[in-house]
Amino acid sequence: MQKELTPFEEEMQEILLKKRQDILEKLAKSNEDFQALASQMGAKDSIDMSVESLVFKKMEAMNQHEASVLRSVDYAIIRIREGRYGICPKCGCRIPEERLRAIPYAVLCISCKNQEEAGK
Numbered sequence: 001m002q003k004e005l006t007p008f009e010e011e012m013q014e015i016l017l018k019k020r021q022d023i024l025e026k027l028a029k030s031n032e033d034f035q036a037l038a039s040q041m042g043a044k045d046s047i048d049m050s051v052e053s054l055v056f057k058k059m060e061a062m063n064q065h066e067a068s069v070l071r072s073v074d075y076a077i078i079r080i081r082e083g084r085y086g087i088c089p090k091c092g093c094r095i096p097e098e099r100l101r102a103i104p105y106a107v108l109c110i111s112c113k114n115q116e117e118a119g120k
């Protein structure tokens with residue numbers, strides 16, 4: 001599953017891994033329960049959302065915003081590794097680099113994102 005990354009993907013992966021670390025540390029500082037969950041997640045070398053989804057659920061119950069960013073960050077990292085980073089899963093279009101640089105963990109393109117938000 002591992003493939004050659006483009007320099008852009010490598011750069012984004014580095015930013016995302018750093019962001020992931022920052023969020024885990026921040027959450028760990030915020031309370032003891034998070035500390036346990038964060039170390040559970042941080043200890044793993046591989047990022048696997050299905051395995052961690054229970055942990056995510058617990059985190060989301062406690063701190064929705066940070067946990068949802070963390071989930072998006074992990075999802076973006078997985079997509080880089082699958083070679084699908086920057087491709088909108090809804091419409092299949094390529095998300096512009098500027099958008100990804102502004103929000104490295106953006107999953108949807110702007111029009112799909114807007115539609116999703118309008119649908120809520």
Ligand SMILES: [Zn+2]
Nearest residue numbers: 088091109112
């Ligand atoms: Zn789209």
